[in-house]
Amino acid sequence: MANIKFIAVSRSLSGILDYVTNREKTVERLISGVNCMAQTAQDEFEAVKKQFRKTDGRSYYHIVQAFAPDDPLDFDTAHESGLKFAKYFKGYQCVVVTHMNTAHIHNHIIMNSVNFENGQKFHQSAREMQQAKEYSNQLCREYGLSFTESKADPFRIPAWKKRLCRTIKEAMENCATREEFIAFMAEYGYKVRWEANQKYITYTTPENVRCRDNKLFDQTLLRSSMEAYFDMGGCEYLESRIDATEYGELLPTVDDAVCGLISILDALNTGDNDRFHLETLHHSKQEIRRILERGGKIDRTVEYAVDDEEEEEEYEQYHGFSMRM
Incomplete structure (x- = not known):
């Protein structure tokens, strides 16, 4: 990937x-x-500027072409790519x-x-800059490197992104x-970078296109949503939502499960007890405990979930068990 x-x-x-030529950073070749x-x-x-009497204003432009740490790339190949990119500007x-x-x-x-x-x-319009970035992506393809989509547009979703979603x-x-999720994606040719010290989940498609979760324009696929979903057991949590669906109602999708879970966590974090109780109506005791743990509320469960005896009775009517542990 070249940014x-x-x-x-x-x-x-x-x-x-x-x-840029400091020998602590590079070598002669x-x-x-x-x-x-x-x-x-x-x-x-400076000679060119004097020749055309254009010695005022900006004297140079500084472009940085950066590659992903995990791309299969050595210094000489990177330099070759940089030379080709520089020649794009006729x-x-x-240097x-x-x-x-x-x-x-x-x-x-x-x-x-x-x-x-x-x-x-030199002057570049936004369109011309986009064309330069597209040329950089073309070079990445030639060298077998990953590359980013040239422009993220939520209203024009390319086919590769739809397949990824x-x-x-x-x-x-x-x-x-x-x-299990990462292994499943690998079977379909997708690499997943999902690390504790990274802000985003990054996917690399079989075509070597690299894409962050926030560029998928889908709340279900955000890192925070997916971590909440898998903290609750992933597909097992989805199955529990399906099992809790009353006869005649539409079965929930993974989007429904994640959306409901995010709403529950929001109620938990904002202190909206009524909404929390209502939205966890068909959740098991174990599931509610997981939700409370994720929201950092497990140490004060009694204070949060049950304010008084009357509310405890109401909670037992909702769930069939008390939150006093």
Whole structure:
């Protein structure tokens, strides 16, 4: 996966070139010039500006091309990709440097703001920037790397994303734990990165498209929703909701189960006892205990669930058991 960022910085041209070529970050073979010599890039950049009388304003652009830590990529291949990406900007001089000092390999591309062929100052519209990112994705495909969708749009869902959503929900319908879910997805060719120190669940499709859970535009598939669902037993919890469905009513889907669970947790966290009691009407004692544990309320169950004897009797009528443990 290559993330492309255009960075606005206040360093002088000499300062940024010194920074990106620092030998604590890279080595000589990973420093190259496109339409210029890397060693004399500053002089060449300035000569072009003087030639076209465009020495004012921004003197260069700084682009960072960053790759995912788990992509099968070495420094030389990353540098080759950076050179190809720099050549996308026709007529512009660039210095391309691959840094080796972080967990993820990344390229710095320093580009002259003036085109040496026609003297035009560099400018990118939002559409042109999107096209550049799409070209970066094309390079990722060529090198067998994962890549992000070029633009997330909740109203235009691509076919691969629809398949991903269907597969996730099918896995949720058949798996009781996070581990089972990840294994199920793997059988269909999907990689799942679901780690404690990561904010999002990240999926990589069989086509090598990488996508975060928040880009699926489905509340059921958010990390917080899925963790709550699997904390409750996943498919076993869904089955319990189906078993509790009265005759003649529509059987709940995984979306219904997750939506109901999130509503219960919201009632728990906001202190809405009436809604909590009502929405857990057909839940077992074990399920309610799990919900209370997840909401951090288990240590004060009596205070939370039962305010007085009258409410306890009402709760027993709802559930057939007391919350006094």
